[in-house]
Amino acid sequence: MKQDRLAAIEALRGIAALLVAIFHFYYVLGINTLYPTPARLIQHFGYAIELFFLISAFTMMYTYERSATNRTPLFFLIKRYFRIAPLFYFCITLNLLIFMWSHSDLPFPYDPMLIVANISLLFNLTPVSAISLTPAGWTIGVEIIFYLLFPLIAVLAARRWILATLFLGFSLLAYTSKYLLPASPFVDQASASYFNLYCALNFMPVFIAGILLYKLWKYVSSDVDVTAVHRYAALSMYVFLGFVGLILYDVFATRFLHYIWAAAFAFLVISSLLKPNRIIVNRITTYFGKISYSLYLLHVIVMVYVPRQVLAFGFLSGIDSQGTRVALQLIIWFSTLTLLSNLTFRFVESPFNHLAAALIGRIQSGTDRADTKEPSMAQVISSTPKSAMGFWTKQPLGRNGISSPFGEARLRRSSPAVCSEGYFCRRRWDFRRF
Numbered sequence: 318m319k320q321d322r323l324a325a326i327e328a329l330r331g332i333a334a335l336l337v338a339i340f341h342f343y344y345v346l347g348i349n350t351l352y353p354t355p356a357r358l359i360q361h362f363g364y365a366i367e368l369f370f371l372i373s374a375f376t377m378m379y380t381y382e383r384s385a386t387n388r389t390p391l392f393f394l395i396k397r398y399f400r401i402a403p404l405f406y407f408c409i410t411l412n413l414l415i416f417m418w419s420h421s422d423l424p425f426p427y428d429p430m431l432i433v434a435n436i437s438l439l440f441n442l443t444p445v446s447a448i449s450l451t452p453a454g455w456t457i458g459v460e461i462i463f464y465l466l467f468p469l470i471a472v473l474a475a476r477r478w479i480l481a482t483l484f485l486g487f488s489l490l491a492y493t494s495k496y497l498l499p500a501s502p503f504v505d506q507a508s509a510s511y512f513n514l515y516c517a518l519n520f521m522p523v524f525i526a527g528i529l530l531y532k533l534w535k536y537v538s539s540d541v542d543v544t545a546v547h548r549y550a551a552l553s554m555y556v557f558l559g560f561v562g563l564i565l566y567d568v569f570a571t572r573f574l575h576y577i578w579a580a581a582f583a584f585l586v587i588s589s590l591l592k593p594n595r596i597i598v599n600r601i602t603t604y605f606g607k608i609s610y611s612l613y614l615l616h617v618i619v620m621v622y623v624p625r626q627v628l629a630f631g632f633l634s635g636i637d638s639q640g641t642r643v644a645l646q647l648i649i650w651f652s653t654l655t656l657l658s659n660l661t662f663r664f665v666e667s668p669f670n671h672l673a674a675a676l677i678g679r680i681q682s683g684t685d686r687a688d689t690k691e692p693s694m695a696q697v698i699s700s701t702p703k704s705a706m707g708f709w710t711k712q713p714l715g716r717n718g719i720s721s722p723f724g725e726a727r728l729r730r731s732s733p734a735v736c737s738e739g740y741f742c743r744r745r746w747d748f749r750r751f
Contacts, residue, residue, distance in 0.1 A: 325589040328598040330372055331606030336365035337453070338616040342650065345620055348643060361564065364578035366456060367523055369613075371582055373460065374527025375534075381471050390468040392677050397464045399673035401457060402438060404665050408451040408614045409435060415622055444512035452617030455515045462517035463524045474528055484529065487521040494518055495572070523579045530583050534590050550592035557584040611658035611666060619654045 340362035343349055349356050377387075386392045413427075427450060434440035435450045441458030449455045473479045495513050513519065540546050560581030563569060569577045589597050605612060636642050 324603050325593045325598050326372055326376060326586075327606035328593075328602035329368060329586060329589055329606070330609045331602045331604065332597065333365040333368040333372070334609035334613045334616075335605055336362040336368075337613060338620075338651075338654070340365075341453070341617055342620055342647065345617065346646070351639060351643065357565065361578070364575055365582075367520075367575055367579040368582040368585075369456065370459070370463075370520055370523045371527040371530060371579060371586060374463070374524040375531045375586065377467055378471065378474065378528045378531040381467075386677060386681075388471075392680075393468060394464065395677055396670075396673050398438075399669045399676075400666075401460065401464075403669040404611060404614060404661060405438070405451070405454060405457050406436070407661065407665055408454065408618065409449075412451045412618055415618065419622075441515070441517050444516075447512050447515045451614065452621070453613060456613075459515070459517045459520050463521070470525070470528065474532070477532065480525065480529060480532070484522055484525040487518070487525055491519050491522055492573075522576065526579060526583060530586060534587055537587070538591060547592050550588045553584040553588035553591070557581050557588060560584070608655075608658040608662045611661040612654060615657055615661065616654055619657060620650055623650055623653050 340359060343355070343359045343362075349359075381387045381393075387396070416426075431440070431446050432450065434443070434446040435454075438457065438461045440446040440449055441455070441462055447455060447458060449458060470480075470483065473483065494516065537549050538546060540549075560577070564574070564577060564581070571577070585597075636645070
């Protein structure tokens with residue numbers, strides 16, 4: 318994949334993070350009640366989560382096929398854990414500290430088992446804990462389930478018919494779970510309806526679609542005809558825009574609208590990969606793509622705290638225009654969010670990514686040392702080509718291994734230093750008469 322194509326994935330990730338952040342800013346702070354007209358468009362920004370999941374599956378399949386490290390389940394899970402967990406724990410801690418500071422008169426509201434479930438990252442397995450302890454953190458629980466299944470799915474993905482069967486199977490399970498879970502006597506209706514929204518099973522078809530998307534991109538991009546590739550890119554963009562138009566006019570008024578958006582985003586991803594355009598792929602979008610994980614996890618925490626504190630301290634009390642007040646809130650929130658996201662990317666995300674790489678390197682080097690054994694003298698002689706041994710190999714063997722016309726000879730190691738890593742160099746062995 319060329320650098321501009323990598324930038325396309327990074328840019329789309331940044332766009333997805335920005336869309337979700339704008340969606341929450343519009344609704345969490347009540348802007349929708351002041352300006353309801355943009356709601357027709359902004360209400361769909363939350364479906365950018367599907368774009369996140371598509372890109373996640375696409376990227377993992379791409380790196381799996383190009384990195385031997387990612388093909389080892391242990392190394393893959395180590396990299397994913399250090400990529401996801403440190404910032405997630407940081408945001409949980411920050412959220413709890415802010416809550417206890419701002420609500421010091423209230424008892425601690427979280428159950429200890431909920432905290433344990435979040436620390437284990439497996440909180441998406443039960444309806445009670447699927448929401449997570451940090452706002453917008455529910456997607457991490459979904460991602461973790463996919464990470465655990467990915468090594469097996471990646472092996473099965475070698476056969477396309479198996480991958481297609483998985484897609485259809487998970488789609489059927491996701492459809493039936495929406496009706497079976499609310500009917501279960503073991504789960505209350507509130508938890509069942511909430512779990513149907515955030516259950517990992519609900520998003521498994523999207524992840525499988527991301528892997529299928531990678532297979533499709535790999536097939537189409539292998540076409541040597543550049544004109545044909547660009548034609549596919551333009552067609553995919555037209556299909557995406559067509560989907561958006563139909564969705565905005567409520568043609569797909571269904572409870573499975575997130576799957577419709579996932580299909581639309583799939584065409585956007587293909588188009589951006591085959592022929593990136595500057596509207597989508599530019600320095601701004603790639604920058605936000607780089608810090609997208611920090612921006613995503615922090616945006617609600619900053620949103621709930623910063624704008625409300627600005628209003629509480631009366632910084633905007635002298636401004637009569639409601640539009641100006643909202644615009645200033647947006648600027649203050651977004652500036653603070655960008656600054657904090659950049660800091661957490663530099664001082665939380667990046668160090669732990671390097672730590673994961675170092676840990677995997679240590680494990681690999683330890684395995685290599687354990688597997689490396691110094692060969693015996695007989696193995697060295699037997700593995701040496703006759704052309705390297707010269708006429709010595711034509712003589713009968715003596716008690717020291719080799720005889721010569723001038724008498725018995727033996728091999729003497731002349732420089733032990735060059736063999737310190739467990740390998741022998743034939744040039745450092747010579748014949749000496751005795």
